[in-house]
Amino acid sequence: MTDAYREAGVDITAGAAAVERFAPLAASTHNEHVVSKIGGFAAAYALPELSNPVVLAATDGVGTKVLLAQQHHQVAGLGTDLVAMVANDLLADGAYPQFFLDYMAVGHLDPELAAELVGGIASGCREAGMALIGGETAEMPDLYQGGHFDLAGFGVGVADRNRTLPRGVEAGDLLVGFPSTGVHANGFSLVRHLLDTTGLADQPLADGRTVVAALLTPTRIYVRSITPLIEAGYVHGLAHITGGGWTDNVPRMLPATLAAEIDVGSWAWPELFTRMQTAGELTLDEMRRTFNLGMGMVAALDPEHWSAIQAACPDAVRVGKVVPRAAGQAVVWREGVHE
Structure with a gap:
């Protein structure tokens, strides 16, 4: 079955190898709130205690900047872009960004390329104070051809319900x-x-x-x-x-x-x-x-x-x-x- 799946364009072995390379990158972003480890079916995170908490969530991608980065073989920065788009959105509503998950869709999984992208994501997470607690890599050769790929990111933040933004914007500010x-x-x-x-x-x-x-x-x-x-x-x-x-x-x-x-x-x-x-x-x-x-x-x-x-x-x-x-x-x- 594995060989047949590889012949159809999906390499499970390469996927497993990529996950092994992702684990230490993700671990470099973890803090005391991370409950689960990379490799499970879901990720667990213990939210910090606030007196009147509200959870905020955001998702985004990096658009066709992917194509330019791929054309010039400079993809590592895309991971930081991905985290930034989500973390900055959470910040704009007054949230403390907490954790991040990524989704990578590829035509053919190249573990080296994937590790470079996840390395950029981990770097962005450390800068944003977010824990990279999970993700998904999907190999879809019929959908993404010619080495193309796409990225999406998902993040969660917390805030005191009474201190979310905007609040109190007035004329003269x-x-x-x-x-x-x-x-x-x-x-x-x-x-x-x-x-x-x-x-x-x-x-x-x-x-x-x-x-x-x-x-x-x-x-x-x-x-x-x-x-x-x-x-x-x-x-x-x-x-x-x-x-x-x-x-x-x-x-x-x-x-x-x-x-x-x-x-x-x-x-x-x-x-x-x-x-x-x-x-x-x-x-x-x-x-x-x-x-x-x-x-x-x-x-x-x-x-x-x-x-x-x-x-x-x-x-x-x-x-x-x-x-x-x-x-x-x-x-x-x-x-x-x-x-």
Whole structure:
């Protein structure tokens, strides 16, 4: 039966070998709350005790960034991307990320490639303070051909029910941006189109990196930098700037009566974004609705806490303020908002 299954395209032996390589990677992320070990049918995790706990869950993938990474043989960073997309979403709702599970679908299981991907996931989990407690690797040769694969991640966090976000966002709050490490893991169907149809891929950046290297930089995980700000009570709302860019994500932390007024001069876009805009002749609206433009998280907070934010996160940038919403858009771009 095993040989027949291998002839059909599924190698059980390779799968078992891959799991053996995954185990120490996952173990490197474990903490005292992990009850089960890799290899069981399900994973068990003892949640930390909170006075009024609520469990939050999130799931995501890395989209067609997979194709670009595979094309350039730089897949390890995808694991960090995967964790980041989930952990940052949990953080945006005020949760402490707890544990993570991954799903890897492949046409043909290459244990070396799989271990590289899981190694990136484990690295991301350590950065996010999450335990990698399980996962699934599915070999489906008729569905994924030519060495293609896909990734999905699932995470759970906990929070005190009375301290989830958003809470208390009001007119006059500052909007503070936390810089991204690049495009992160959304918008890559457009990015790949630009690479295929323009000379963008061949252009060097001023920092010495190639455009492709900059595009494949893993997504920043904000848990360590922003969690203390939430614990201190500084943060009223958080927006994770992913698919939908600023236009669709910032309003998710705002009451329907409020809008975000963004100062267009408060930060300079990283060169990568200006190069993409120029190469594709993209409008400002397209850029704002597709990319993070150099800020991966945006927080709403009381202006009196700005100095404390600066001390804790020197790279944070005042990008605007919360205002009453008039008829029209929930995100308004202005010159000189802070003046």
